[in-house]
Amino acid sequence: MATELGLAVRRKSATPTSSTSIRRDSIEVSKLVDIDLCIGCKACEIACKEWNDLEVEETHNFGGYQSHEDLTPDTWDLMRFNEVDLEDGGIAWLIRKDSCLHCEEPGCLLACPAPGAIVQYENGIVDFDQEKCIGCQYCIAGCPFDIPRFDTETKKVYKCTLCVDRVSNALEPACVKACPTGSIRFGTKEAMQEYGKEKVGKLQDRGFEDALLYDPEGVKGLHMMYVVPRGEMLEEYGLPKDPTVTSKLGFFPAMGALRKLGSGAMWAGLLGSALFFLRTGRRFPPPEEEAVAAARSKGSEAPGERTDAATRHDADDSLDPGSEGDGHA
Amino acid sequence: MLREHDPERDIVRYSLADRVAHWWVSLTFIYLLLSGLALGYPRMAWLYQILGGGQTVRFLHPWVGVAFTLGIFYMLFAWVRDMTFDPVDREWARSLGTYSKEGHVDLDVGRYNAGQKGYYWFAVLTGVLLLLTGIPIWIPSLLSSGWNQAARIIHHVLFLLTVGGFIIHVYMSTAMFPGTIRGMTTGRVERRWAAFHHPRWFRDRDARGTRLG
Numbered sequence: 314m315a316t317e318l319g320l321a322v323r324r325k326s327a328t329p330t331s332s333t334s335i336r337r338d339s340i341e342v343s344k345l346v347d348i349d350l351c352i353g354c355k356a357c358e359i360a361c362k363e364w365n366d367l368e369v370e371e372t373h374n375f376g377g378y379q380s381h382e383d384l385t386p387d388t389w390d391l392m393r394f395n396e397v398d399l400e401d402g403g404i405a406w407l408i409r410k411d412s413c414l415h416c417e418e419p420g421c422l423l424a425c426p427a428p429g430a431i432v433q434y435e436n437g438i439v440d441f442d443q444e445k446c447i448g449c450q451y452c453i454a455g456c457p458f459d460i461p462r463f464d465t466e467t468k469k470v471y472k473c474t475l476c477v478d479r480v481s482n483a484l485e486p487a488c489v490k491a492c493p494t495g496s497i498r499f500g501t502k503e504a505m506q507e508y509g510k511e512k513v514g515k516l517q518d519r520g521f522e523d524a525l526l527y528d529p530e531g532v533k534g535l536h537m538m539y540v541v542p543r544g545e546m547l548e549e550y551g552l553p554k555d556p557t558v559t560s561k562l563g564f565f566p567a568m569g570a571l572r573k574l575g576s577g578a579m580w581a582g583l584l585g586s587a588l589f590f591l592r593t594g595r596r597f598p599p600p601e602e603e604a605v606a607a608a609r610s611k612g613s614e615a616p617g618e619r620t621d622a623a624t625r626h627d628a629d630d631s632l633d634p635g636s637e638g639d640g641h642a
Numbered sequence: 643m644l645r646e647h648d649p650e651r652d653i654v655r656y657s658l659a660d661r662v663a664h665w666w667v668s669l670t671f672i673y674l675l676l677s678g679l680a681l682g683y684p685r686m687a688w689l690y691q692i693l694g695g696g697q698t699v700r701f702l703h704p705w706v707g708v709a710f711t712l713g714i715f716y717m718l719f720a721w722v723r724d725m726t727f728d729p730v731d732r733e734w735a736r737s738l739g740t741y742s743k744e745g746h747v748d749l750d751v752g753r754y755n756a757g758q759k760g761y762y763w764f765a766v767l768t769g770v771l772l773l774l775t776g777i778p779i780w781i782p783s784l785l786s787s788g789w790n791q792a793a794r795i796i797h798h799v800l801f802l803l804t805v806g807g808f809i810i811h812v813y814m815s816t817a818m819f820p821g822t823i824r825g826m827t828t829g830r831v832e833r834r835w836a837a838f839h840h841p842r843w844f845r846d847r848d849a850r851g852t853r854l855g
């Protein structure tokens with residue numbers, strides 16, 4: 314997709330000077346999935362496939378309502394159905410729409426080494442430009458939510474675009490349009506947060522004390538938030554409790570520091586060698602007679618000391634007069 | 643390269659196989675260096691363009707890395723006999739300060755001095771570790787994403803270490819010591835060079851009459 318859309322770009326992968334932000338009126342958008350309203354009908358899954366014209370994959374029954382076991386390069390939106398036994402003997406049926414959460418601080422974008430392969434628009438949407446993707450899959454390791462999927466045929470990575478092509482034409486995302494209960498919502502980030510907070514309050518009134526709006530700080534917030542009625546069961550939903558782009562071994566700060574150190578050290582090495590050369594120049598050996606005489610005298614000084622491996626090896630070679638040592642080219 | 647020299651009297655230092663292996667290692671290393679810079683440093687991403695594009699780089703870098711490590715293995719086995727440390731090396735290491743100032747220490751050095759031996763073992767060790775940390779980056783499904791990122795960091799640290807070693811190595815074998823590069827190009831070095839830099843090795847070669855001519 315990328316820049317043909319004419320959207321303002323906040324940043325691009327591997328492009329230190331990518332921001333085109335200058336507009337005053339840039340509005341951040343967001344989706345919101347109100348899990349309380351979701352009936353697990355999978356209309357969004359189908360709508361996603363249809364709008365994005367993605368290949369339909371054969372389903373098989375693996376013991377639940379879920380249509381596929383996992384996201385794939387052709388499945389960007391998957392309803393996950395998790396059944397969890399509760400302590401009181403009951404069962405919690407956790408249904409969650411799994412697709413890209415469009416982090417404000419996207420681990421994929423920060424990890425990507427291909428200029429412009431991942432773009433974050435001013436409105437918050439994080440999109441892949443497959444034409445520029447080199448297939449390294451660093452983004453997969455960089456994603457705190459395990460979203461991007463590598464296609465072995467095209468050797469590129471794919472994920473939800475937040476229907477950036479629709480959004481940039483003032484249409485709501487396909488999944489939002491298809492949702493029959495209004496569980497998936499779309500609007501400005503602000504409006505969605507407002508809705509979310511209000512809804513969380515209502516859920517708490519209804520007895521879901523741990524209800525929460527999932528918009529984690531560690532990734533500086535999301536552009537696809539969840540209202541989670543059972544906030545105490547985030548992990549059972551498949552949502553990390555405290556996702557951060559830095560959680561994995563402090564990867565991004567470490568990498569950034571290494572880069573700075575590395576480029577500094579490489580320049581220092583090059584300039585240092587040049588300076589060293591200017592100061593000390595070339596080191597010519599003395600004339601042949603002198604050098605040879607010195608070498609010979611070293612031999613007579615310590616006649617007993619010639620038993621190291623190098624000499625032994627050379628001596629072995631010299632036993633074979635035909636080979637002329639290991640150096641005969 | 644040195645003045646007034648007579649190629650007929652040169653001393654043989656490297657066989658054809660040694661030289662092929664060495665240039666194999668250095669050319670693959672240079673490709674790895676440039677493609678690694680493109681992959682690791684966004685400001686060097688222009689290097690993709692001269693290396694055939696990002697996808698080509700992503701495809702080739704690991705394979706060239708394998709080729710590089712194979713060359714390193716050749717060096718390991720072919721040269722190891724001359725690379726074991728001996729008492730002269732200990733003395734040489736103690737005089738490192740003098741060596742870096744004067745470019746020479748007056749010791750009965752054999753085929754390699756302790757610095758060269760050190761570089762050899764450094765190249766072998768980093769070469770193997772670069773391959774080992776490169777494999778999970780090459781095939782990410784082998785490890786969890788946390789380990790993949792750890793591998794990327796270690797790979798990068800090793801890369802920086804080898805670049806440091808590389809700069810010093812190239813500087814010393816070309817700019818600093820005239821006559822050295824001939825050993826790796828023609829396979830032969832001048833008597834003057836050999837007697838000065840590697841006296842013990844020179845005496846041995848001289849006594850055996852391994853001159854060409």
Ligand code: HEM
Nearest residue numbers: 667668671758759761762765808812815816822823825826
């Ligand atoms: C274009 C770059 C390079 C140049 C100009 C170069 C030059 C040389 C020369 C002239 C020698 C012979 C030294 C002697 O006869 O005593 C040598 C040896 C050697 N080279 Fe290189 N080399 C290069 C790249 C590399 C690389 C990338 C590696 C490994 C990563 C490497 C590893 C070695 C080793 C282990 C030796 C034997 C020990 C030593 O002399 O330090 N070389 N090189």
Ligand code: SF4
Nearest residue numbers: 425446447449450452
């Ligand atoms: S796979 Fe593509 S999008 Fe992902 S990090 Fe690599 S180049 Fe970037």
